[in-house]
């Protein structure tokens with residue numbers, strides 16, 4: 236057992252018909268309190284990336300794989316994106332065990348982040364009209380997030396693995 240509490244207070248999740256959710260947060264070292272965020276939902280492996288667009292509005296990219304739900308692989312990828320974009324990482328799991336496993340792996344794969352006790356306010360809400368699930372933005376995604384699309388190491392793209 237670790238000392239971290241991962242369970243989200245049930246009064247927050249119950250209105251959504253969910254009794255138990257376990258969250259793990261990592262923030263980039265020297266995090267200025269805002270910026271992009273990556274989230275992964277386990278075990279569904281739904282990956283979301285929220286960036287601030289050039290108009291100052293959040294842009295949400297969502298990838299919901301129908302197959303290839305390999306948690307380890309998707310978490311590794313989420314960590315790669317978080318490192319490349321200095322993004323917060325947030326993993327939402329069904330169980331405390333899954334959350335601890337994710338936290339252990341993410342600690343290893345996020346050399347420039349630290350685990351955070353509480354969800355910071357970087358989880359921009361999904362706006363109505365945000366890009367639909369599995370929308371393929373291919374090579375544009377890193378540029379949307381303010382990085383060079385040719386040199387960004389995360390090669391952020393959505394719509395694959397479906």
Ligand SMILES: [Zn+2]
Pocket residue numbers: 316319320376377382387388389390391
């Ligand atoms: Zn990138």
